[in-house]
Amino acid sequence: MSIKFTRRNFIRTASVTAALPAGALLTSAHAMTSVQGTAQPHVVVIGGGFGGATCAKYLRRYDSNIRVTLIEPKKTYTTCPGSNWYLAGLTDFDSITHSYQALKDKHGINVVHEWVSGIDPAGKTVKLKNGETLQYDRLVVSPGIDFRWDTIEGYGPEDVDKVPHAWQAGPQTKLLYDQLRAMPNGGTYIICPPPNPFRCPPGPYERVSMVADYFKKHKPKSKIIILDAKDKFSKMPLFMQGWQDLYGDMIEWIGASDGGRIKSVDVASKTVTTAEGETFKADVLNVIPAQKAGKLAFDAGLTNESGWCPVHQNTFESTIHKGVYVIGDSSIAGKMPKSGHSANSQGKICAAAIAVDLNGWDMPRPKLANTCYSLVANDYGISVVAVYQFDGKVMNKVKGAGGVTPKGAAPSQYLAEATYARGWYKSITHDTWLG
Template identity: 60%
Template sequence: MSISRRDFNKLLVSGVAGSAFGLFGMSGNTFAAGGSKKHVVVVGGGFGGAATAKYLRKLDPSISVTLIEQKLSYITCPFSNWVLGGLKTMKDITHTYTALRTKHGVNVIADRVVSIDAAKGTLKLAGGRVIGYDRLVVSPGIDFKYDAIPGYSQKIAESKIPHAWQAGPQTVLLHRQLQTMKNGGAVLICPPDNPFRCPPGPYERASLVAHYLKKHKPKSKVIILDAKEKFSKQGLFTKGWERLYPGMIEWHSSTGGGKVLGVDAKAMTVETDFGAIKGAVINIIPPQKAGKIAFDAGLTNEKGWCPVHPASFESTLHKGVHVIGDACIAGAMPKSGFAASSQGKVAAAAIINMLRGQEPAPPSLVNTCYSLIGPEYGISVAGVYEFAATGIIEIPGSGGLTPADASDDQLAQEAMFAEGWYTNISKDIWG
């Protein structure tokens, strides 16, 4: 029953939408008639939201776009592990909204959205302003289920046991703890069960923490206490660890003693089925849910994520509101910054069509995630996605991982491409 890409191509041939504007020719804008200008509001200035705002303006400059983000600059989770490993600085992963404002004509408002009235098409800011929209894009990222881990809380995360799964002060705290810990201590990294932001992230973190420890505290080790039985790019990571950090990284599956039963911030221990484990540094990555505003606006399902129409990313719960990025349920796509930006571009194109009373164009989506195991040892996962009747699916035969037998040259190239990837995607979104 799935609609294949070939069907989509036929769809294109059929010219369903009648008068077909390409997304190229931006002249002849019927909506400018009568002095009205379409207004799209984007909530959240991360990979998803900022990409949507930029591409809405790029693809149709007649649309007025407002981006609401409370932070004045955005610090990316991608490459924050490089900071922990001593390979990048916080400045390297910080991006401002200047270019969105000055180059792309996006109205960026530094404020927080407190409520959304989807029926009226308005939202309210903490500062008291009420803003109306023709279409709304919500890209709120993630929030944490702190109470899923006995003994853990936001307060403990901010003082002693960081999650560092939203980059910023949390990254700085974890980095400082690594720098000040004694040689010989254990760094405990505790990743959650699926689904969560950046599936390979905890294992890249283990790699780059080990890189730092090997250089500065060689008697130390990394212990991963996992809520899962297997993890993303597992074979590639395991091989890389054996080659670069022999004996330094221990991974425990959920049933192999990895399941976190609780944490004691005072004793600095994690309770497992096999007893308490002491950490010089503990990094708990709690289970996650959609960002708070998604809950407040009634955009979430019983599992805490946002169901959307896969062709347009319009919420199935509130019309006129699109949800993209980590917060939405995007079928086969992982929760990654790259995926969020790809969804943002697709949502932007869909919104432009919908504002013109046309069908959203059949989407094409992509994901490319690099993980660094060492400075000259990179691996990647790629995926190309399309829309089918069952939702967003990965195109069979495409995508996949760095080959298991990749040569040292290829791994070194992937490490270089990882850096090139970061430069370009950052600029594609915030530049």
């Protein structure tokens, strides 16, 4: 399919985007003035997750004259959203795993399954692990997260086949699933959530809920202990209420100030020691280390002292390297949380920014959306929604837009939210990889 990129066409595409449930909102306040040149510009997108795949697809939607190459080593992508549901047995692994076929066939994207080993922003080239070099006009980098392995004594990347973090969905998610199935009734699952900022703020607590859902049905004498590096967490009152109502005293949360921060791990005995020196022994241990931008972002010099990538938050162009854009978890995106929905929204805004830049038009003033649904049980969902807009400095929250599921709501509302959560998953994965 070939679409000529005209001003009228861009505005129409932008309003279609606004109508999508998972969509970023593009409000075009500015006129777009000219279409420059006929040569076909080449945009390389690194990382085929929520940010990169969305950006690649919307680049082609906004301007089919742009040649897009998406580089992603994995042949299929398993989403972290839904991976907690899989742990509870509420969905299967295939349902949360998606192919890149539609991006190739329907959107004309050149998908290359390879690792990027280096970026040269001055020469505008990307080096692949197989030795090939690709020239680009604009580069988008969406490599997700890496872990700060130096923050917990005794726990490193070599230990994940015994103590998985399962914070990048894939083989570790399956391992954690198997460990929970092999655990005896009456055993203890210990999860150690990371300090802020990290990928998916409600994620560890949804995981606790899903493990509790499984235990309640199959291993009711079991315990869950949360040793937290924080004193509060996303949707905390809602999770706490749900845990109390659904799982009684199965779950014990220990915040950082009450001795929850862990210092070291003995992988062989699955024992953790806290900063205060107390030890806890698990049957299944799930340590989620502190996080930073994906390794490639460091190697390419796109990070600052925070360990994340500074960007102009209206376009997501790097403040360090011109012509290079960083989206998704790796970027510093103001008040936006590190989530798949945020990455999807940022992918669209970044695609728009590149299309208008290449065509010499004005950038619309975008609004971006994020929703984080969590299941507390199969029929019990909660959510937080917010809308964001660039305020001249950062991507800030739009006052009065969004909200959180009320505490103490009728069961029918929590049931409805569980249905919406599943609908959200279908809609966002369709928007990112399938549609």
